Amino acid sequence: MTANGTIWWNELHTSDENGAISFYTQLIGWRTFQLSGMDSLKPADESEPIYTVWMMGWNQAGGMMKLSPNLASKLPPSWLPFIAVTDVDACAIKAEALGGQIVEPPFDVANSGRFAILRDPQGAIFGIGRPGDFDQG
Structure with a gap:
C-alpha cells in the first residue's frame, strides 16, 4: 500500500475529454486507455462514466x-491530486472539524479503493483515498 500522506495519484477533471486527450498526447507524449469509471477492472462501456488513464x-x-x-458546480476543470490516507471517512470528518469542507x-x-474530495480552509481542492487493489505505490 502507498504510504499514508503520500500524493499517489493525479487526476484531470475536465469538461472536454477529447480536447484534453489531444492536448496532452501532443504536448507530453502520453498515450491513453479507457476503462469503466465504476469498476477499474471493466472495459469502458458507454452506459457508465468512462475513466481515461494517462500512460x-x-x-x-x-x-x-x-x-x-455535481463537481462542475463546485470546481472548474483542473488537476486533482489524491493523498493516501488509511481511513477516508475519519479523515473527511477531521477535515471538517479543522475548517475544511467535504466537496x-x-x-x-x-x-x-475509497475516496473523497475535500476543500481546505484556504479553498484548495484535493482528494483523499485509500488505494485498494489498484494501488499505484
Whole structure:
C-alpha cells in the first residue's frame, strides 16, 4: 500500500475529454486507455462514466474523467491530486472539524479503493483515498 500522506495519484477533471486527450498526447507524449469509471477492472462501456488513464511508456501517469454535474458546480476543470490516507471517512470528518469542507463525500470505486474530495480552509481542492487493489505505490 502507498504510504499514508503520500500524493499517489493525479487526476484531470475536465469538461472536454477529447480536447484534453489531444492536448496532452501532443504536448507530453502520453498515450491513453479507457476503462469503466465504476469498476477499474471493466472495459469502458458507454452506459457508465468512462475513466481515461494517462500512460507514459508502460507506466501510469494519472487519470482523467469528465466533470460530473455535481463537481462542475463546485470546481472548474483542473488537476486533482489524491493523498493516501488509511481511513477516508475519519479523515473527511477531521477535515471538517479543522475548517475544511467535504466537496464529495466518501465513495467507493470497485477494484480501486475509497475516496473523497475535500476543500481546505484556504479553498484548495484535493482528494483523499485509500488505494485498494489498484494501488499505484
